[in-house]
Amino acid sequence: MKEKVILAYSGGLDTTAIIPWLKENYDYEVICCCIDVGQESELDGLEERAKLSGAEKLYILDVVDEFVDDYIVPTVQANAVYENKYLLGTSFARPLIAKKLVEIARKENAVAICHGATGKGNDQVRFELSIKALAPDIQIIAPWRCNETWNMQSREDEIEYCKAHGIDLPFSADNSYSRDRNLWHISHEGLELESPANEPNYDHLLVLGVSPEKAPNEGEYVTMTFEKGVPTSVNGKNMKASDIIRELNKLGGKHGVGIVDIVENRVVGMKSRGVYETPGGTILMEAHTQLEELILDRDTLAYKKLVATKFADIVYEGKWFTPLREALQAFVVSTQEYVTGEVKFKLYKGNIIKAGTTSPYSLYSETLASFTTGELYDHHDAEGFINLFGLSMKVRAMKEAELKK
Template identity: 65%
Template sequence: MADIKKVILAYSGGLDTSIIIPWLKENYNNCEVVAVSADVGQESELEGLEEKAIKTGASKLYIEDLKEEFVNDYVFPTIKAGAVYENKYLLGTSFARPIIGKRLVEIAKAEGADAICHGCTGKGNDQVRFELAIKAFAPTMPIIAPWRTWDLKSRDDEIEYAEAHNIPLKITRETNYSKDKNLWHLSHEGLDLEDPANEPMYNKEGFLEMGVSPEQAPDKPTYVTIHFEKGIPTAVDGVEMDGVTLIQTLNKIGGENGVGLADIVENRLVGMKSRGVYETPGGTILYHAHEVLETICLDKETQHYKQQVALKFADIVYNGQWYTPLREALSAFVDSTQETCTGDVKLKLYKGNIINAGVTSPYTLYSEEFASFGEDDVYNQADSAGFINLFGLPIKVKAMLDEGRVK
């Protein structure tokens, strides 16, 4: 501890990191604490952070605008892969951690820091994600994780510590959900959600922040058309947008229509199950639209194999292994599959539902002439008999041999 004179702290201004600043100074010989807040689209949560960080003992606060890089280099590659963790989780917290960890290292090197600190618990996934990212860019940098060493055992203990040190908090014991917000999503964990038998309080004032419940959504549908270029969304309703603006636009449209709510019991990397409620309105629309576009742009074998890749890609992102040769290799495969994924997808949003309303692409593999139930001159239906005979030959041979063995 005596060798650590300056620490870079991943700082959100939430409960954990608010009390870590004075804790570091108490336990590391009044070391200098440089706070770093990564702006990945959490908006109002960044307000007043600098004043709060300085008042609680930090020497300075960096607020790093990473939104554009976050979307282009982490979000869009994951959408293109179709990666969804355990069929529901759209990886909102998972792919935000690698970019933050990378920036922490860059600032630590510029500041000549002796260590990097994070406020992740010893039960969660984020400790792994942060630390793997740090190891990728500063393999020998010491990492301080107070939750693994301090005497505080719960969020109530943390609140008591904050009160004793006159640290202002935006939460109370009654609203003490553990939340993570960025441009892509908002997660809720803790309190009543820790019991999977409890229904989330979607209609309770203040619970949902990015939209409304399906019951509160309008009684008429909203149509939205998304344009993709090589798997990347570039326009909404004919208006070209950068990635950040596009996601913000779809968050508003989806949120207003009750789209993107997910109540999940997931398997954490550390081995336990956890329950969370996620709001991902724009992301849910984008995943749906991209999947629809792939149905007409990818051939069967590529589409089916890519579904297998998507499962592994989701595990990699969830487990914090973004900066690995395998993730890079899988992304190269995915990019190859997206060369023809250009087109428009029209969707109808209604009370939490996303309903297909049309898809077109200049690279479509769908032929109405071949698929038609009407009369055509391109397909001889009699050809299918020979195909079935060959395709079913193993089944036929086995059945014949089994009959012989029975006798």
């Protein structure tokens, strides 16, 4: 009986070409596994395609709700954004995909897991760190790093390889954007984006929405509620978190929200330019942030910003299954105990405009904040505070004046 390999399968040209390559170079029984994190139409026709390509079996696992509840929501609660722009859409999907690949590998008694990530990207790091953390005994195969046996350098090469192995599928050799899609976002790389000097061709590029210029001239009000940092409703309708993201994607896409053009620093050392569409995620992150600023005390909010930066780095670098991520998430969860309330905002041509935030746990006091003197605050108390708060600065200035004499 042949040994088995689990292939992370998307149905695209790369992973289709990998099937005969694995059989030819390793003599493995190839079991394809597609993890559904919200790719939608990209999953159409996968079963037939995998079979025609020589796979013994295909698993399609719907993990959208697990993706949202266990990966997206904790990242939103942490307010984690990589390099102040990237909302980690691809990053936090990879550890879940790796986890499911390991589960299928155990079920099938497979000896190896194969992925189609290139040797230049972040995904090879994310997949492999996750697999190592969960199944250190399982071999990892990365064809794009197998220089002696993987001789394909272009789509044309892959198409010819497939045809030579009896796989004549309707793949096109035309150049197009390299995209990654899930429920949270869609990323775009390639073509004019390869040069930071070029403006993106948004008419050709965008999938989830429109550019701000083409958004409606009328703004639209949206109301959201949260309970302990978890979104619970949109416009008065209670929904599970995954459906909330779907609804916010529609609203945000309609109004040109969540389009980010970034030159980011990859884990492997190079800079990379891409455009990300995250309409619903951008709204959700902003709504959560608005609620937190009303509820969290000054010291906790300040420290949480430090945690957010580190949490984002951990997720981006593929270190989800680490003690540090678990520890930081435990801190974040503790901060969410009172993050409950309602957020209202207006979507208008790419903007999310505040329109009112309320919470039973709000620390905002109109009596304290007003210019009139309230019972809890005496203006004269500020004088002693300022004297102590600035004492070190005053002492330093006195010493400098003394030395100048």
